[in-house]
Amino acid sequence: MESLLKGFANFRQNVYPQQKEMFLRLASGQSPHTLFITCADSRVMPEMMFSAQPGELFVLRNIGNVVPPYSQHVGGVVAAIEYAVAELNVRNIVICGHTDCGAMKAVLDPSKLAGVPSVASWLKHTDTARHVAAHHDHPVDSPEALSCLTEENVVSQLDHLRTQPVVAARLAAGTLRLHGWIYDIAHGDILAFDTQAGKFLPLLPDNGQTPCATPRPRLLGAVSEAAA
Ligand SMILES: [Zn+2]
The missing domain is CATH 3.40.1050.10 (Carbonic anhydrase)
Structure with missing residues (x-):
């Protein structure tokens, strides 16, 4: 429990203040x-x-x-x-x-x-x-x-x-x-x-080709790929 409390104290003192705007923006939805x-x-x-x-x-x-x-x-x-x-x-x-x-x-x-x-x-x-x-x-x-x-x-x-x-x-x-x-x-x-x-x-993020487990879409009008 002590490590959790120390971690939370660090979050409150160092992490949250630096990203306060993001947290306020996220407070209303995801x-x-x-x-x-x-x-x-x-x-x-x-x-x-x-x-x-x-x-x-x-x-x-x-x-x-x-x-x-x-x-x-x-x-x-x-x-x-x-x-x-x-x-x-x-x-x-x-x-x-x-x-x-x-x-x-x-x-x-x-x-x-x-x-x-x-x-x-x-x-x-x-x-x-x-x-x-x-x-x-x-x-x-x-x-x-x-x-x-x-x-x-x-x-x-x-x-x-x-x-x-x-x-x-x-x-x-x-x-x-x-x-x-x-x-x-x-x-x-x-x-x-x-x-x-x-x-x-x-998985090589820089080579532009991501191995993919997605089956081909087949409904009429389906887009070829979902948005990334
Ligand atoms: Zn496991």
């Missing part, structure tokens, strides 16, 4: 450009990674960067996605996994889930990824198995995301872009899933 879905892991800090200011990223975090498929059962993740897309009109959705993910390690070794039944139940939403990753035949305790599952989990959560009606409609109209990323904690790199290539490629 217009984030991106819904950023990532793991709850404390080492993943989206605002730091993208030098983002308050109001830019609508961040949704949970164990394993999971998106439950659309169903009769409504949970907080589905509701947040619906709100971000239908009400805030975000133009991008990123699903971002990361290296050394404890959730992915637990999926590979279910004995880790013995004392946390709610987590075990939540991670049922990674079953598709687990089944697909098993086809790669990596030894269960190998680094390759972990990175493979981490990648397949992002791909399968992107599949789940497209089952959300508001997401499907905006994709068909070409007004929403999807991205599936893996953040490398040790090296500060990002791998991005590219639908055309069918694999993850380095």
